[in-house]
Amino acid sequence: MKKSYTLNIAGLQRELPLCPLNDEISIGAFVIFGDVELTCACARELLKIAPEHDVMITSESKGIPLIFEMARQSGVNNYIVARKMQKLYMSDVFACDVNSITTAKKQTLYLDGKDAEFMKGKRVLIIDDVISTGDSLRAIEELVAHAGGNVVGKMAILAEGDAKDREDIKYLEVLPLFNADGTEL
Numbered sequence: 128m129k130k131s132y133t134l135n136i137a138g139l140q141r142e143l144p145l146c147p148l149n150d151e152i153s154i155g156a157f158v159i160f161g162d163v164e165l166t167c168a169c170a171r172e173l174l175k176i177a178p179e180h181d182v183m184i185t186s187e188s189k190g191i192p193l194i195f196e197m198a199r200q201s202g203v204n205n206y207i208v209a210r211k212m213q214k215l216y217m218s219d220v221f222a223c224d225v226n227s228i229t230t231a232k233k234q235t236l237y238l239d240g241k242d243a244e245f246m247k248g249k250r251v252l253i254i255d256d257v258i259s260t261g262d263s264l265r266a267i268e269e270l271v272a273h274a275g276g277n278v279v280g281k282m283a284i285l286a287e288g289d290a291k292d293r294e295d296i297k298y299l300e301v302l303p304l305f306n307a308d309g310t311e312l
Contacts, residue, residue, distance in 0.1 A: 130144065132302075132305070136299055137165070141162075154259075159256050172299055178280040184253055184270075185207075185208055190256050193256055219243070236263075246271060253267050253271070253280065255284075285300055286301055287304065288303075
């Protein structure tokens with residue numbers, strides 16, 4: 128049984144462990160945390176294909192190092208993070224529920240009113256590490272719309288499963304889904 132998947136991305140190669148979602152389907156675990164080389168390379172390649180934008184937003188947490196590096200490389204001193212928990216410093220907060228395939232329960236994303244005000248009327252680029260079902264993406268789009276921002280692009284390092292067929296997202300590579308035995312679906 129195959130236990131990993133070799134991913135070639137942004138001129139780099141990484142071995143992704145296969146993790147079962149259920150008895151029939153496994154996913155390649157793409158974790159950007161701690162991999163500075165991969166984060167910098169993917170940020171560089173995404174910026175090459177990014178549409179014109181005024182502000183970037185991601186959801187907590189795996190998109191944070193990527194959006195940070197994209198902002199740093201483009202010389203921008205800000206980005207927005209939709210949080211998984213409401214924090215004490217946040218005010219005029221609004222929220223949207225999301226279901227993620229890598230989380231076993233429903234989550235909620237929260238946007239600080241100050242971030243919403245900053246985004247109002249601006250061209251917003253949504254950034255993520257992996258887009259699978261698109262539910263996290265949908266939730267961020269709802270937050271941006273509620274804030275009065277205009278989504279001009281949706282980007283990820285990887286498109287997983289059916290996300291590869293979506294015409295409304297830009298991504299660097301496809302991450303296949305796997306059968307329980309490790310063969311590609």
